[in-house]
Amino acid sequence: MRFSAIQARLHDGRHLEVDQWQLNPGEYWAITGTNGSGKTVLSALAGDQVVLSHGEACDLPESVAYVSLEAQAAQIEQERHDDESDLNDAPDKGTLICDFLAPLAEVESWVDRLSIRHLLNQGFRSLSTGESRKVLLINALRHKPDLLVLDEPLEGLDQISREAVSDALNELQQKGQAMLWVANRLDELPGWITHVAFMHDARLLYQGTKDDVLAQPELRGLMHFDRPLPDFPAAGRSALQLAEGEPLVGMKDVAIRYDERELFSGLNWRVEAGEHWAIQGPNGSGKTSLLQLITGDNPQCYRNDLRLFGMQRGRGESIWDIKKHIGLVSASLQWEYRATTNVLSTVISGLYDSIGLYQATGDDDKQLALQWLDIIGLRHKANQSLQHLSYGEQRLVLIARALIKQPPLLILDEPCQGLDDPSRMLVLAFINRLAEQHDTTLLYVTHHPTEIPDAIVNRLQFETKDGKNQLQISCRE
Known part of the structure; x- marks a missing residue:
């Protein structure tokens, strides 16, 4: 050629x-x-x-x-x-x-x-x-x-x-x-x-x-990341108040099945506020499906015993009561985010937990989103269509969208997917800082163990044995 x-x-x-x-x-x-x-x-x-x-x-x-x-x-x-x-x-x-x-x-x-x-x-x-x-x-x-x-x-x-x-x-x-x-x-x-x-x-x-x-x-x-990590902009959200002894996430005897295929069963898991977890396992073992029980994107959340942010799932709470406490980065979100919107609106949508922006926003929201675009190096593309960005740039925008409200629970499902080396180092620096501060609880999925911050000490490990998935929980006090 x-x-x-x-x-x-x-x-x-x-x-x-x-x-x-x-x-x-x-x-x-x-x-x-x-x-x-x-x-x-x-x-x-x-x-x-x-x-x-x-x-x-x-x-x-x-x-x-x-x-x-x-x-x-x-x-x-x-x-x-x-x-x-x-x-x-x-x-x-x-x-x-x-x-x-x-x-x-x-x-x-x-x-x-x-x-x-x-x-x-x-x-x-x-x-x-x-x-x-x-x-x-x-x-x-x-x-x-x-x-x-x-x-x-x-x-x-x-x-x-x-x-x-x-x-x-x-x-x-x-x-x-x-x-x-x-x-x-x-x-x-x-x-x-x-x-x-x-x-x-x-x-x-x-x-x-x-x-x-x-x-x-x-x-x-x-291709080298060597700039200092700036301070995160103040989100202005009120802290989530949980009753004493109430976990951020609680699961009892949870199972996920699709037709005759069982991903896992018998899961008993508690995530306390400020307690970070790395979730690991082979492709198709159920990691993303588990996280979708928490976000409400898997309908099997209603057939399982789940307690989230002090609410028992299936007792009259709305999906927005759940999502307002969560920031999410995942491949499935990126595939679903097909709204015709620009980069700035995409970041702002994280404040409203919507795919796209369907209401008027104030100057404070816009300035906060612009600060996050500055941090990820994409402010100059604020008015461009999200769909016209590269896959890696879209991923960075969705990371800013997840972080803009600095939620009580941040779910990071392979957040570095599609990122170049300097962007990956930037995102890993974000994760390290959040893990050390403990204001936001992290659930972090990765296939690269060397990228797990030292501050994330708890493990939920999916393992396959005799064709069946098993779960191993390692919690460090």
């Missing part, structure tokens, strides 16, 4: 600029850069998916398959569009995985290799982030593309799945499969990457062999 004098207008008014870029047979390129730098749109050049205002693209592959968080979100949006639950007066599973990957005979070995055979009769929407990532990878390989574009392919995967996918991609590379890797995390670049293209502010800034590009001082500066 060869690109010359490329210019293309982006959604935010900037122009993609590529003076010269040539990818030769036998070279394996990674595209990296900061969030919003244009990595994904540069990778889209290979599939002739970018409308050029100037320049020339030559020798493009005939077939290109993409595996990305954006492709994952698009598939989930399509599943929602096709949902016929209202017409059938019954839950619609959506596209079954066995149909999505049909004919299965072509991908049997991949189904076993990535351990998804137990998912074949489930609907796509019911999968966890990591499970759906593996399904999309298999679907891409089923088409035998000339070029496979892998945009953060390990994002959202548990450790065992990361190793399985990495081994599979290593084997594909040895067999000569052409691949283009898009990376936020430089520590996850595979050893077979030979060349790197570094994007900054929609411009291809550096390109060349991996060692030469990664040694550039400016690149190291741009």
Whole structure:
């Protein structure tokens, strides 16, 4: 592939600029850069998916398959569009995985290799982030593309799945499969990457062999987080008052089942105010479903014995009585946040627990939101559409949305998903500070144990044994 004098207008008014870029047979390129730098749109050049205002693209592959968080979100949006639950007066599973990957005979070995055979009769929407990532990878390989574009392919995967996918991609590379890797995390670049293209502010800034590009001082500066963490703006909320001995979250003999599939059962768990928890476990074990019982986004919250913020669930409380005490960051929220709104309104919506903003807001709310946009480095994009931001920038905005009211309970379900190295370091610094202050209680889900702050000492561990999920609780007094 060869690109010359490329210019293309982006959604935010900037122009993609590529003076010269040539990818030769036998070279394996990674595209990296900061969030919003244009990595994904540069990778889209290979599939002739970018409308050029100037320049020339030559020798493009005939077939290109993409595996990305954006492709994952698009598939989930399509599943929602096709949902016929209202017409059938019954839950619609959506596209079954066995149909999505049909004919299965072509991908049997991949189904076993990535351990998804137990998912074949489930609907796509019911999968966890990591499970759906593996399904999309298999679907891409089923088409035998000339070029496979892998945009953060390990994002959202548990450790065992990361190793399985990495081994599979290593084997594909040895067999000569052409691949283009898009990376936020430089520590996850595979050893077979030979060349790197570094994007900054929609411009291809550096390109060349991996060692030469990664040694550039400016690149190291741009990908390094070294600024002091500013003080959090005052939220102005009144503290939640709980009766003596009342937990923030209380669960008794809780279970989650979908048809004949049981995620877990017999869970007895208390979360005291100021007591932080890390929640860990393999893809599909029920971590997100558990958190959705708390947020009210899983209807099984009404069939279980749950006590939240001093209220017994199912005793006449409204969902807003619950949500006003919670800040949330998750992949499912990001996929659901499809409201046509700008970045500033998205952050303000965290004060009202809504997806979108449907009421007039005062100057105080706007100034508070602008302060948070300053902290995450996106104030200059306050008036841009949320949907025109990169996946990583959207994640940062939703983190600001969760933090703006500094709630009693902050649920962070893989908050660093899609973030570049400096943004990830910023968010981890947020989490460290919150964990040390104890004013906000944290429930933190991650597949990267090294990113758990020292102040989060309690563990809820999902483990799989003989095909069944078991829960281990480790609480440090």
